Amino acid sequence: MRHASGIMRKIEILFGMPWGHIVYYGPGGVFSKARTGISYPNGIAKSADGELIYAVASSEPSISAFKADGDGVLSLVAKKVFRGFVPDNVSVDNASGNLLVAGFLNTFEMFRYNREVLRGTDARPAGSVRRLALSPDPRIGFVEESVLSHDGTLLPSTTMAVIQRRNGIKRMLLGSVMADHIAICY
Template identity: 25%
Template sequence: MFFSLMNIRSILMVLSLGISSFIGKTMYDAGEFKNIHSHFDGRCTSVYGLNGPEDITILDNGIALISADDRWKTLEGIPVQGKIFSYDLNDPLPQLVNMTQDIEFEFHPHGISTYQNKDGEIRLFAVNHTSNGNTIEAFVFQDDRLMHLETISDPLLISPNDLVMLDRDRFYVTNDHGTRTSFGKMSEEYLQLSLANILFYDGENFHIAMEGLSYPNGINKSLNGDTIYVSESIGKTISICSRDSENNTLILEKEIYLDSGLDNIELDKKGNLWIGSHPKALAFLRHAKDPEELSPSQVIRLSIKGNGDHISKEVYMNMGDELSGSSVASVYNNMLLIGAVFEDHFLLCHLGE
């Protein structure tokens, strides 16, 4: 009996140490012990009039397009219709304009991407999360409005997050999880399982373009379209991928570790990557449940050289009192727009010289 009790105690001690180590590692990997120092070489003002400005992309003419959805209302079980706004950065007194006020179907936009052809036609595709499943919604600009073209759906759209258009019909889209159930998704996150993927849509069908990813979040393409950039929130890396010319699968060429919960990716006119990020992932999860809980916001600029070298710079960091849960950073001239997953505003910042 004595030896039996000793064995039980030993097993319990080992289990206790294992659980403690797992909790400690999870907290460390999530950035819980990071020291946050707010800084920005410029000035920012808050722009109100929308909820959940999660993704922002800016057209060449300076019109920002903002994907907005009140996710707190959705979590409360009382979802309200999401919107895509325009915001003209060349206007001295810009106003938010609802571009999707005419649509009649359920709309909760997430990631967005645009494509402009040689004739000037602009198309916008948006990830949409509805009560009946996930879809991609296709729009075209018409008379300062977004006119709906079609709804694209497929069982492979397990958990779509962001997308990047290659032309008027084809695109890549990230599935940030590889499982459908809440338990499965939680297991992927806390056990840091690489089960997610990226899909390619050829204009008619979806195909798996890349697998084995750890929460692939943002996706974008280089200025010439030959390279695809993917951010992994749990992996905390930017994956640089080339495209197979025959089947459009993605081939990993390089990974850049940035030690932060990376979200959406936007490019400036020089090809630099601007990334909205969550430096403390657990703080962001607390913020998602309670608006009073602040989540630090971070913007990283990543410059990738022709020889493969790179330079990363933290352009913006804030404890979360100015903006909590930053998800995107988009640049036009000397203006920087920073959006967030849940907030009721975004930041319009002017970069320092």
């Protein structure tokens, strides 16, 4: 994001200005802009094998997979543009290599909730979690599957989803930057 606060930040988010970037921290301790021109970068993760970087662009709304070259430049490998879904954060299921992307189904309800939550609100932004697998065909990018959709009563403003495996039990944990609890899905 180019602007940290104020009216220009709101304009940047609302109109999806491609002013964001991903910074690479190289082995020599040097920072560099590895990728520029991203519309509201809002989630980043590394693949289980460390070969790929996944970045969410909430204003576009999309997720991209990048491969780093030796100079810290990120080259696009695959991209998925969503329809009717605004991604927020991404996590990697290390056992399967699949991605979990949490996000919103109604952006304006999410903005209303975030603005009113401290004074009390009846807004309950609907959320969704999508599972993505990198396609072997680069023209396809990602194969997408809806894992969970809810009307906002489960966890308003769902911003993250992760898979937890422990003692033979697999479950999905949902979180929200604005909620005082998490949701555990078996």
